[in-house]
Amino acid sequence: MNILGIETSCDETSVAVIADGREILSNVILSQAEHSKFGGVVPEVASRTHLRTIVPIYREAMEEAGVSLDDIGLVAATMGPGLVGPLLVGLTFAKGLAFARSIPFVPVNHMEGHLAANILQHAGLDQRHLTLIVSGGHTMLVEVKEFGEYEILGQTKDDAAGEAFDKVAKIMGLGYPGGARVDKLAVEGDATYFKFPRPLLKDDTFQFSYSGLKTAVALYLNKLSPAELDKHRADIAASFQEAAVEVLVEKTLRAAQRHNIRHVTISGGVAANSRLRQWLADRLEKAGKKLFYPTGELCTDNAAMIAAAGYYRFQKDGAGEMVANAVPYLKLA
Ligand SMILES: Nc1ncnc2c1ncn2[C@@H]1O[C@H](COP(=O)(O)OP(=O)(O)OP(=O)(O)O)[C@@H](O)[C@H]1O
């Protein structure tokens, strides 16, 4: 079965066609450049850009996949969490297509989409696994008992890890969105240059906190002269990244051990981080466990993961309701 996926929850307009929840036929992603001059996403600008681009992106995805609507057996679109205006554009477009052509429709939880990216790409992944969803808006450790059955072990009490990466990038003058730029710069830096706090590292829960780390970096940078900042830019990026990542690594390992889970996945934009991937893979391997992560394009927002989650939902529960509305604060479990 071919599944058409549509994702417009934030500032990526994306349409994908996948086959049977495993094979990507196309995954077209337009990252809206309009927001960079504002240093963050402007919801109204995002909605208008989705409106302008959804049809051409849809056509491109169908053409690249070499299919027509006659070949589509399921339409899936993100219903939340996300920005209400942007969500409505993709959701309404998807429902319109499905209704006009009598194709079953499934509304998708964006976070379930992120975790499904791993199921889509790794046939060898255990049904029961631990996942760290770490993105621009979320930082959560979830035990996946099977697709659709989740226990949230812990999440952030304040900011998401991706938000901290973006904020640090912004105050260091690296631009927006900055996570990938911090990662790239950190490769050349000395991660032991400055010891930033590791929030809640010693705390025995699986909760996270990133607002204090963000502030610690801001206060530290405030005291530096422009010359010092210029000289140690890469060292500071690496030192911040080390602090942010260490907490993710330690808590994920601890959760996998305590809950006796063999396979671990990471997903969401920060799962593209090179230090997180390498450090966590190494720690898990030493503990006899295995890490899986999606390719870079499937970490940040994309419609292939939404199509995959829609397909697994459809297999579990059948078609969804055509009346499904956008839910900005939709919960995973
Ligand atoms: N290599 C990287 N290292 C660290 N952070 C990264 C990297 N690449 C992307 N990011 C971060 O990932 C985030 C974007 O991820 P994603 O698109 O999943 O978030 P979102 O959709 O805005 O949030 P959510 O999924 O929680 O609704 C941004 O904060 C970005 O800075």
Ligand SMILES: [Mg+2]
């Ligand atoms: Mg996302």
